[in-house]
Amino acid sequence: MSGVEREVAEFYRFCARLLGDEEEFWLSVSADELAHADNIQKMTGLVARNPERYRPGHPFNAASIRTFSMYLRSVIGRMEEGGMTREEILKTAEYIESSASELHYAKIVDTDNDEYKELALRIDAETEKHQKAIERRIKKAGPPVVKSEG
Numbered sequence: 291m292s293g294v295e296r297e298v299a300e301f302y303r304f305c306a307r308l309l310g311d312e313e314e315f316w317l318s319v320s321a322d323e324l325a326h327a328d329n330i331q332k333m334t335g336l337v338a339r340n341p342e343r344y345r346p347g348h349p350f351n352a353a354s355i356r357t358f359s360m361y362l363r364s365v366i367g368r369m370e371e372g373g374m375t376r377e378e379i380l381k382t383a384e385y386i387e388s389s390a391s392e393l394h395y396a397k398i399v400d401t402d403n404d405e406y407k408e409l410a411l412r413i414d415a416e417t418e419k420h421q422k423a424i425e426r427r428i429k430k431a432g433p434p435v436v437k438s439e440g
Contacts, residue, residue: 292330294355297362298386299323304369305379315423322416329409330395336406337399344406348397358389380428387421 299320306316337344365382368374374382396410 291355292327292334294359294362295323295327295330297359297366298390299327301362301366301369301386302383304366305383308369308374309376309379312427315427319420319423322420326413326416329413333395333399333406333409336403340403343401343403345400347400348394350393350398362386377431380424380431383424384421384428387417387424390417391421 302316302320302323306313306320309316365374369379391414395413396407398410399406401407
């Protein structure tokens with residue numbers, strides 16, 4: 291799962307480059323996603339060191355994670371080729387954060403380990419913050435422009 295977070299960070303680096311008027315915002319979100327990847331690795335290490343302190347919680351589908359990863363690589367490829375509009379990029383960012391928020395990292399594993407819980411809650415809170423910030427950008431952009439033919 292940390293690999294997917296790194297792919298999301300890459301997507302946001304492309305957003306910074308392609309949506310340059312808000313480069314600082316997108317680079318900040320990208321940095322948060324890299325921190326999420328690091329936190330997931332820390333969480334994995336905590337579980338590996340003391341597996342008896344952890345119980346399965348809210349399940350997640352590993353196949354869905356792989357499919358999402360393939361989707362991200364496809365989107366990044368389209369961005370590299372210049373094949374996405376600003377509106378499509380914003381909607382994709384909204385979809386990414388919405389999908390990530392459904393994971394609920396804090397619920398995947400049940401534990402009494404405060405460090406693990408704090409890392410998971412931080413990821414969940416930042417994901418929610420990203421989702422709201424992106425939704426505001428979509429609203430600010432307004433409705434899509436429909437080109438008339440003729």
